[in-house]
Amino acid sequence: MAKKESKQFKDQLKEIEKILEWFNAQEELDVEEALEKVKQASALIKLSKTRLKEVENEFKDIKREIEEE
Amino acid sequence: MEDEKEKIFTVSEYIEILNTFLKCEEIKLIGEVSQVQKAVSGHVYFSLKDQNSDAVMSSVIWKGNYMRCGIHMEVGMELLLTGHPQIYAPRGTFSFQADTIELRGEGALKKAYDELKKKLEGEGIFAPERKRPLPELIHKIGVITSREGAVIHDFVNNLGKFGYQVSLVDSRVEGQQAVKSLIEAIHTLKKKDIEVLVIIRGGGSLESLQAFNNEALVREVVNFPVPVIAGIGHDKDVPLVALAADVMVSTPTAATHLINYSWQEAYAKIGQMSQILTRVAQEIKRISADIDLSWSSIIDHVVERIEAIKQKIAFAEQTIKFNDPTRQLKFGYSIVRKGGKVVKNVRGVEKGDLLNVQLSDGSVESTVDRVTI
Numbered sequence: 035m036a037k038k039e040s041k042q043f044k045d046q047l048k049e050i051e052k053i054l055e056w057f058n059a060q061e062e063l064d065v066e067e068a069l070e071k072v073k074q075a076s077a078l079i080k081l082s083k084t085r086l087k088e089v090e091n092e093f094k095d096i097k098r099e100i101e102e103e
Numbered sequence: 104m105e106d107e108k109e110k111i112f113t114v115s116e117y118i119e120i121l122n123t124f125l126k127c128e129e130i131k132l133i134g135e136v137s138q139v140q141k142a143v144s145g146h147v148y149f150s151l152k153d154q155n156s157d158a159v160m161s162s163v164i165w166k167g168n169y170m171r172c173g174i175h176m177e178v179g180m181e182l183l184l185t186g187h188p189q190i191y192a193p194r195g196t197f198s199f200q201a202d203t204i205e206l207r208g209e210g211a212l213k214k215a216y217d218e219l220k221k222k223l224e225g226e227g228i229f230a231p232e233r234k235r236p237l238p239e240l241i242h243k244i245g246v247i248t249s250r251e252g253a254v255i256h257d258f259v260n261n262l263g264k265f266g267y268q269v270s271l272v273d274s275r276v277e278g279q280q281a282v283k284s285l286i287e288a289i290h291t292l293k294k295k296d297i298e299v300l301v302i303i304r305g306g307g308s309l310e311s312l313q314a315f316n317n318e319a320l321v322r323e324v325v326n327f328p329v330p331v332i333a334g335i336g337h338d339k340d341v342p343l344v345a346l347a348a349d350v351m352v353s354t355p356t357a358a359t360h361l362i363n364y365s366w367q368e369a370y371a372k373i374g375q376m377s378q379i380l381t382r383v384a385q386e387i388k389r390i391s392a393d394i395d396l397s398w399s400s401i402i403d404h405v406v407e408r409i410e411a412i413k414q415k416i417a418f419a420e421q422t423i424k425f426n427d428p429t430r431q432l433k434f435g436y437s438i439v440r441k442g443g444k445v446v447k448n449v450r451g452v453e454k455g456d457l458l459n460v461q462l463s464d465g466s467v468e469s470t471v472d473r474v475t476i
Contacts, residue, residue, distance in 0.1 A: 047412065047415065047416075050415075050416070050419045051419075053419075053423070054419055054422050054423075057422060057423075057426045063426065063428065065428045065438060065445050065447075066444070066445045068426060068427070068428050069427075069428055069429070071423075072423055072426065072427045072428070072429075075419065075423040076423065079416055079419055079420050079423070082412075082416050083416060086409065086412055086413065086416065089409065090409055093405055093409070097402060100398065
């Protein structure tokens with residue numbers, strides 16, 4: 035995984051983490067803000083899932099290559 | 104038989120017959136030199152007499168034999184001659200024809216030894232810088248010694264099993280008579296394909312080793328085309344042949360050790376190399392096992408990490424879904440907006456306002472008829 039992509043992925047996970055913390059911290063949910071956060075979180079989760087799938091496939095390829103040697 | 108008794112011989116025929124009889128057996132004759140005449144031809148005519156009587160024997164030694172013996176004959180020397188008597192036909196004189204002459208008496212031998220040693224030293228014959236190194240991993244060996252006796256057995260028994268090719272030339276090794284035999288042996292081996300020449304014999308006194316103090320033999324050794332090892336046992340005075348040889352040892356067994364040495368060293372090196380290779384192979388195996396272990400540990404780490412992130416994302420997905428306000432719409436709740444902003448209470452809502460009501464499957468636009476608190 036390239037360095038830039040790796041940083042992006044880490045940042046996305048951190049952002050998700052922050053949103054979760056935000057939800058946990060709310061005693062009374064602000065619907066408008068909550069909706070905004072849900073939107074953000076959904077987008078980040080989608081990106082993270084895609085990236086994680088790519089990483090997993092890349093790793094499987096490397097593993098197969100090494101084990102075939 | 105009758106015919107033979109009556110036969111009449113000519114002088115030459117008779118002398119020839121006599122000489123044939125006289126030549127039959129080799130005679131050893133000892134006496135003191137009373138007169139010496141060295142002819143221009145190189146032959147030496149001399150008289151040998153008993154020390155305690157007047158008996159005299161006219162004698163001769165031919166140039167080749169005289170040169171080989173390495174003795175400078177002088178009046179008063181005590182000599183042991185080996186040869187046979189003969190009648191010289193042109194003059195009818197009787198004389199002893201010596202094939203070899205050797206000095207008698209320790210004093211005379213020691214004197215001759217010292218003189219020759221000094222002479223050869225002066226020529227640099229024994230100089231260390233003249234010595235040739237022995238080749239490594241010797242394969243073809245020329246050996247000169249007596250086929251009889253323990254010496255050759257000691258040599259053969261101690262020579263390692265390294266596939267040597269030994270050319271043995273049998274030679275006399277005792278007394279002055281051995282010189283001729285030793286020189287012939289050297290000439291024989293000169294023609295053979297050998298890498299080293301070994302001359303060996305057991306220990307002996309100055310008298311018995313005098314062949315090895317012979318000048319002609321020393322020069323043959325010095326001029327031999329390959330290095331020479333001399334393994335000649337001795338008491339006090341080191342034989343001159345041994346001093347002139349490229350390497351001198353005191354026993355035939357020591358000579359074999361010299362020859363075996365480079366082979367034993369080579370085998371030891373092979374053994375060491377083999378140990379090193381085994382160690383390298385073990386190290387490669389160990390490193391390979393370490394790499395396998397590291398690889399497997401890396402795989403475990405990565406799999407664990409991916410799994411952890413997956414779970415984290417799944418958990419986040421669940422939490423977000425749970426906290427999504429639109430989820431409540433399915434239970435009959437709705438979100439009311441005025442001018443795009445969520446209406447949380449009736450304050451700010453007036454009759455006639457246009458409100459947007461979001462439901463689970465769509466939205467409704469409505470106008471406020473009445474506001475109650």
